[in-house]
Amino acid sequence: MNDDVWLIVPLFNEGAVIRDVVEDALQVFSNIVCVDDGSVDDSGAQAFAGGALVVRHPINLGQGAAIQTGLDYARAQQGSRYFVTFDSDGQHQAADALAMVNRLRSGDVDIVLGSRFLDDRTDVGPIKKVVLKVAVAFSNATTGVHLSDAHNGLRALNRVAARSLQIKQDRMAHASEIVEQIGKCGLRYAEYPVHIHYSDYSRNKGQSLLNSVNIMAELLYK
Amino acid sequence: MWIKVLLLIALAIVFVLGLRAPRGARHLALRRMGMGAFVLFAGASVIFPEIWNAMANALGVGRGTDLLLYTLIVACLVYVASSYLRFRELEAKVTLLARRIALDEASAPVFPVPEEVPPGRDDNQQRPISGR
Numbered sequence: 619m620n621d622d623v624w625l626i627v628p629l630f631n632e633g634a635v636i637r638d639v640v641e642d643a644l645q646v647f648s649n650i651v652c653v654d655d656g657s658v659d660d661s662g663a664q665a666f667a668g669g670a671l672v673v674r675h676p677i678n679l680g681q682g683a684a685i686q687t688g689l690d691y692a693r694a695q696q697g698s699r700y701f702v703t704f705d706s707d708g709q710h711q712a713a714d715a716l717a718m719v720n721r722l723r724s725g726d727v728d729i730v731l732g733s734r735f736l737d738d739r740t741d742v743g744p745i746k747k748v749v750l751k752v753a754v755a756f757s758n759a760t761t762g763v764h765l766s767d768a769h770n771g772l773r774a775l776n777r778v779a780a781r782s783l784q785i786k787q788d789r790m791a792h793a794s795e796i797v798e799q800i801g802k803c804g805l806r807y808a809e810y811p812v813h814i815h816y817s818d819y820s821r822n823k824g825q826s827l828l829n830s831v832n833i834m835a836e837l838l839y840k
Numbered sequence: 841m842w843i844k845v846l847l848l849i850a851l852a853i854v855f856v857l858g859l860r861a862p863r864g865a866r867h868l869a870l871r872r873m874g875m876g877a878f879v880l881f882a883g884a885s886v887i888f889p890e891i892w893n894a895m896a897n898a899l900g901v902g903r904g905t906d907l908l909l910y911t912l913i914v915a916c917l918v919y920v921a922s923s924y925l926r927f928r929e930l931e932a933k934v935t936l937l938a939r940r941i942a943l944d945e946a947s948a949p950v951f952p953v954p955e956e957v958p959p960g961r962d963d964n965q966q967r968p969i970s971g972r
Contacts, residue, residue, distance in 0.1 A: 653942070673946045675938050687939045691946060788935055839858055839924070 622699040623719050625650040626688030627670070628681045632706040633659035635819060639708045640668030646712040649698070651691055653684040661706075682792025686785040693780050701780045705771045707819065714812040718774035721810055728779040728805040731765060732772030736811035749827050757794060761801040765809060769793040772812050779805050790829060791836035843899045843910065850914045858921040 625643055629636060629652045640650055650670040654662035656678035666672045673691050675684065685703055692698050700722055702715045710732075718730040734740040734750075742750065753768035773796070775783070782803040787795040800807050885891055892904025901907045 671946070673942045675942050677934075677938055679935050679938055683935050683939065687942055690939065691943055694943075786932065788931065839928075 620647050622697055623647050624692035624698050625702050625704050627652045627704050627706050628684035629661050629706045630655040631657045631659050633661040633664050635708050636661050636706050637664040637668040640665055640670045643712045644669050646716050651688050653688045655684040680788035682785045683788040689780050701775045703773045709815050710772045711813055718810045722774050722776050727808045728776050729807045730774040730810050732770045732812035733767035733809040734814050735766045739813040749830055757797050761798045763797050763801045791833045794837055841900055843901050854917045854921050
């Protein structure tokens with residue numbers, strides 16, 4: 619069942635939900651690697667108990683670094699052909715990920731990016747929406763890659779895309795960096811409508827909008 | 841008024857330096873020569889403190905101490921920018937090390953996978969992750 623697909627889950631202090639997230643995703647995908655980014659809670663153990671493989675950073679590096687580690691790990695596994703980056707807090711749906719992989723299987727694109735704005739399933743708050751739209755406009759203007767969403771953590775990659783990406787932005791700026799590299803490497807890309815489930819849990823843990831200032835600074839001063 | 845132009849230029853240089861620092865042995869040599877000149881100048885200004893006043897007058901600054909303060913602020917900014925860059929470089933190295941450790945400790949067996957050259961990328965830019 620989707621044996622050639624690897625789910626890559628960057629994991630940092632999500633011990634409360636990660637086991638459910640992993641068990642849920644295992645209904646659809648048999649290969650899940652959680653990259654425990656130096657969590658101080660029992661995230662790694664919970665992910666393992668849920669049935670995922672766990673790779674553990676000895677120190678906290680950031681989400682971008684965790685995704686790159688997961689990609690490196692999954693690419694080295696026998697038979698791996700497709701790679702999905704998937705959030706650990708339960709806001710992504712395995713069904714969306716499966717649909718994106720199936721889009722890849724048709725062979726005309728290298729990377730499929732999830733977008734919240736292609737349909738009206740996702741309820742994005744008004745302020746967040748404005749910030750995201752500004753980020754999208756900035757990204758489209760600077761990278762030559764035209765998207766409708768920015769900083770959506772759900773992506774599906776084939777081997778060509780997985781090999782081409784070299785994430786050097788350890789923290790949150792990696793999402794913009796990935797888009798930049800899609801443009802530079804000339805990867806064939808497509809967007810796919812996904813539903814982001816904002817629970818109270820993920821809302822509480824989510825990024826502060828002020829973090830967009832950090833992302834801009836990291837992109838400028840790399 | 842010259843001082844305003846000079847200070848603005850210095851600030852612009854600090855900003856750009858932060859964006860893209862020059863590297864390499866030539867640049868390092870220049871930086872060290874600059875450092876040597878700086879020490880010589882510091883010694884000279886201890887022995888002849890009035891040169892600050894002369895320079896200040898030439899640049900249109902009231903007193904030598906004011907000029908010294910301006911220079912100190914610029915020097916401080918240069919230090920911030922260069923140590924930030926060095927910090928980022930160090931961070932990148934730590935990331936590679938930590939990733940290597942994480943992958944080496946991973947429990948599941950890892951098999952080498954033959955790779956083709958990715959589009960738009962040199963082979964020697966590849967990190968040898970799968971080659972074990």
